[in-house]
Amino acid sequence: MSTNTIKSFLQIHPDDNVLVALQDLPKGQIITWKGEVITLKDDIRAKHKFFITDLAVGAEVLMYGVLVGKATAFIPQGGLMTTGNVHHASQDYAYRKVDYEWQVPDVTKFKDKTFNGYHRPDGRVGTANYWLFVPTVFCENRNLDVIKEALYNTLGYTVTDKYKQFTEALLDAYRSGQELSSFKLDELVPAEPLKKRVFKNVDGIKFLNHQGGCGGTRQDSALLSQLLAAYADHPNVAGITVLSLGCQHLQTQDLLNDVKQRNPLFDKPVLIFEQQQSQSEEQLIKSAILKTFLGLTEIDKNERKPAPLSKLCVGVKCGGSDGFSGISANPAVGYTSDLLVALGAKVLLAEFPELCGAEQNIIDRCVNEPTAEKFIRLMQEYDAQAHAVGSGFHMNPSPGNIKDGLITDAIKSTGAAKKAGTSPVVDVLDYTEPVSRPGLSLVCTPGNDVEATTGKAASGATLILFTTGLGTPTGNPVCPVIKVATNTALATRMSDIIDIDTGAIIRGEKTIEEMGAEILEYCIKAASGEIIPKAVQLNQDDFIPWKRGVSL
Template identity: 55%
Template sequence: MSQKNSVLRIHTKDNVIVALTDLNKGDVVHYEGDKYKLKTDVSAKHKFASEDLKEGDLIYMYGVLVGAATQTIVKGELIHTHNVIHKAEEYSVQKNDKEIWKAPDISKFKDKTFQGYHRADGKVGTQNNWLVIPLVFCENRNVTVIEKAIVDQLGFNQKEESGFAVDKLVNVYKQGASEEEVLSTSIQTSKEEVKTNKLFPNVDGIHFLRHDGGCGGSTPDSVTLCHLLAGYINNPNVAGATVLSLGCQHAQAKILEDALNSFSKENKKPLYVLTQQDSTSERDFIEEAIKKTFVGLIKANKFERQAAPLSKLTIGLECGGSDGFSGISANPTLGYVSDLIVGLGGTTVLAEFPELNGVEQELINRCNSKENANKFSNIMSTYNAKAELLGGGFHANPSPGNIKDGLITDAIKSAGAAKKGGSSPITDVLDYTEQITKTGLNLLCTPGNDVESTTGLAGSGCNIILFTTGLGTPTGNPVVPVIKVSSNTKLFNKMNDIIDFNTGGVIEGDTLSSKGEELLEYVIKVASGEKTKAMKLGQNDFIPWKRGMSL
């Protein structure tokens, strides 16, 4: 991409052009041998028509159908929700035309390693964590009590605290300060990273997962929750877990244990399951949980980081707070990293099925088997049908923030989001909570909701998550490092406290290959123990997906 260009046509088939900078009505843009006089203002990230369109004409971007004109649109006019609606290509497994894939140059990385935790089943963790898990929301309070007893006393409070001296507000209030004086009082204290624990130096963290499920909702959701929690225990970043059960809930401990056994016959991780209704008192129950957790930490501490090939990386590919640049810079950069990892024999996972609407045929064509193509097609159609039954549908996926920054239809959003998956063949298609067992690019059914999706990626076995954002999203995961990647330099400079890596240079002229290689170098550092911004801030978000209630 040339630095001098103020606009970009992404694919030769496209009849819309992306503004890379703010353009004004009356501006004349010379591009690809053509001249465009803008009929309206076009802000950066938004698009204008490259030809005259009449009502009903199809809109193409990224080389795929992304919408239809609802009125006449003249060449050089802004396309937005007032003149375009969502429209996507039909797809069929019968059209499954295989494509030959050529991996990118992996020579810079073929001999590189990361320092990880080797598990009995052959997987390698990028973290060594212990989990305390409730099977039902009734146990959330007990989880909190255990957390308060353990975290500070054992030195596991690893957040980089930006303290707030609220006592200053108390003092000025007592002195009769006005509301304006209260608002003008600075209460931020200096940042100090809490010292990591010394008793168990090989344990990266102890994490306490809370949720509002396990009983009272649909029984299938409780069973799915058990499978998700079993997936977290099975994740290579986890050394073992303490599980708290009330006893009478739908989410029974046996469901979790059976799922864990089905996931991995070689699983030798310590697991302590305690049932409160079998205990003599709440204090005795909590005391036993603390003691067993302490014993588990002793066992977890025996693991040490050792060299592992990059083929042991399993990288989740996620986006949230996307903008009109996400599909041009950040997501294709992840796609290049994905292709590098696949070329090295590793694994990547593309999730968020509502954000693959409109590119189904391309993904079907990339499936390495008819079975995978059929499974993907069936999950997509069933998911969308259920969403429509509930008054939604994939077409309703873009958020107000997406639309404001140029993603005006779900197909536009999806065509850019799918770029995170690069161009490699799809080796497996997984439904929610199914475990990753095959190397190469996997598709995992999750909703488009950021945290529900990252929760699912971790639950299926990812040991790193790359998360692109164009608007800024403060989120992370309890057990898997989340690397936040910005689509534009302005956002990176503005929200540098929560974002790790900037791909804005791609908009300004950098190549995807150079930026992708740079990002993979950073991934190796994080996989070896370097903390991400989300980890430093303690952004440990965990939201299980209730399948009938989320999109």
């Protein structure tokens, strides 16, 4: 897309037989496409697609240069693509030896840049310095909540008191007999300043509440243990408090064993409290607060120091996607990914249900046959599991996705895969498996926003770039999540949760490469603590373990 050129529609790939509307186009409008006059047969809303030629029943629908669907009814030239006339279809895939050549981007602008991070003894560098509370079983969730309430405001980690003040104002109005239906939301006095953070170098105290650890299957508890171990070992975590009931499936020693198996060099402080061995609940909670407070004084001695950009590990994710996702935000993040890989950093792409239709391109980019075969095996096992319960990857698009132009899973997936840029795939990681190689790695997770970000952080992401066209507040307890909007209308309407706006790409004001470089600049500042992403500011600490069941 050329700079300063305003377009009303776009062909993404020369082989595509559909055009994407970049603005609302009315029925009857005449457009010219490669010398041919096309009359629109329907109203085409921005983000939706219309056809260049007539399509017969069974004809292939091509987008991004690949098969994304087939016509289920006759579709006239200029007709709107809908779920009523197109259903999901994707090409078969297999390993084929391809001499893939990557066009490495110019990183001259970034090669000498650094970020200020927390250096760990094992050589990794964190973008934050957190203390982590981990329950081995859901029975301890309430105790975590009590401790969180005690620590957050006192130590300066509360986000805001404005809702508390709002509720107090409502109560006063109620007691005075005021008609609450006329209560004005904007008439409240400004919230009082919150307490300053006591520990300057402790970026937060995080709590991994979950619903596992007992009941279910032993396999569920074992997988949860591996996930919790991954979070304890995360480069952004400096110390851990473990709360255990005592009798649950997931025993504390199992968790400690998984931590050591994952990282034999692990040397972070781990404080363990078992309720069935304590004198009382009060004694347990006070002891946990006291010893954690002492631990906070120690990790506060850590300070940010310069590190090369090769020490970054960035996850790329999309959620609440729309018809612009594969045109603006995802390709821009993809260029950021390529810059990072060229600089020697690590990039993680997950969401296997949202790679359906993009498999062959990914396979052709794998550095060797074992890597490709591992990807194929995990994809096929996952899809087979979904079909076994009457579902499938084709059922991934949500009602919101479809409403905003993502008609089939293959359309959604081929656009989603753009987040990974064009670099070679150096590794394929199963759920919770740690990243070890510089370059682009795939991580097996569901497409579900929180399950995917949870898994990406478990593999080692120290920042996550999260693109969205509809808006989502998703965050993560230990990995700062940066929200990238596909369009300016969203970035303006939900400015309280959006960090970066890529709408300038749609308007032709910036190129994908320009925006990708800007996103990397933002990442460097976020990794250095100079900018705090909105999800972090709001303590949006979403954490959902995946039980390896069907989740799209």
